[in-house]
Amino acid sequence: MSRFPADPARYNSFLRDLFGVMAYTELSAFERLSSDARYAPTLHDRAALGRIAVIEFQHYELVxxxxxxMGLDTEEAMLPFQPSVDHFHKRTRPADWHESLIKAYVIDxxxxxxxxxxxxxxxxxxxALVEQVQAGDEAAAVLRERLRAALADDPKLAxxxxxxxxxxxxxxxNEAQRMSFEHAFADRLIGADEDGPRELVRALLRELAANHARRMTQLGLAG
Structure with missing residues (x-):
């Protein structure tokens, strides 16, 4: 059951930022995947990454x-998050095609x-919108299949x-935690006057790490 704040102004402010960061991360993913596709070792790989890029742009359009x-300008909603997202991608620039695949898979x-x-x-x-944007597992499935094929061809990659x-x-x-506290996402979501905004963030980070570890194990990698 949802527990969004009763204060409409605070909740709408939260939604503006939520949709702003979602829109920019989807647009950024489209740009990154489109660029990475040029370095694919085969045309099959290039087409696979290009298909995922199209999915990301469709998600951007939905948001x-x-x-x-809501009467909001998409560019204005995205701008507060552009520096952080761009800096994250500069810090995590892949060295080759295989690192690009893992990066796309982990982020997705x-x-x-x-x-x-x-x-x-x-x-x-x-x-419902979040579920629509995150519906299905097509992008993750494509990336997972390409990673498994690469690991089968060269086990030393593992x-x-x-x-x-x-x-x-x-x-x-680290970026999720920093952004959550900087923009007070948890406080605006469950209320700053309630107990637990910081614990909510910590619990979410633990959940994300555990899910990631399971996926890495399934790929044959140590998560």
């Missing part, structure tokens, strides 16, 4: 449409987990990619 329906799956966990506290309409995945998870969780 942008919701912002416009951890982000989906985070939004789904957050949707427990949202109103029904917002929860140790390097496992280390890279661990670093990525740490960067993702």
């Amino acid at each position: 942008s449409s919701r912002l416009e329906a 799956t951890v982000s989906a987990d985070a939004y789904r966990a957050m949707s427990r506290y949202l109103d029904a309409g917002t929860r 140790s390097r990619l496992a280390l890279w995945a661990r670093r990525l998870l740490g960067e993702v969780l």
Whole structure:
């Protein structure tokens, strides 16, 4: 059951920022995947990453449409999050094609987990949008299939990619925690006058790390 604040102004402010960061991360993912596709070793790989990029842009359009329906400008909603997201991607620039695959997979799956966990506290309409954006597992499934094929072709990749995945998870969780506190997401979501905003964030980070570890194990990597 959702527990969004009764204060409409505070909740709408939270939604503006939630949709702003969602829109920019989806737009950024589209740009990143489109660029990475150029370095794919085969045309099959290039087409696979290009298909995922299209999915990400469709997600951006969904969120942008919701912002416009709220009477908000999408660019203005995204701008506060652009520096943080861009800096994150500069810090985690992949060294090669295989690191690009792992980065895309980690970000896609951890982000989906985070939004789904957050949707427990949202109103029904917002929860439906989050579920629509995160619906299905097509992008993750494609990335997982390409990673398994790469690991089967070259088992020596496993140790390097496992280390890279661990670093990525740490960067993702640190960025999520920093952004949550900087923009007071948890406080606005469950109320600053209630107990537990910080514990909510810590519990979410533990949940994301545990889910990531299971996925890495399934890939044959140490998460």
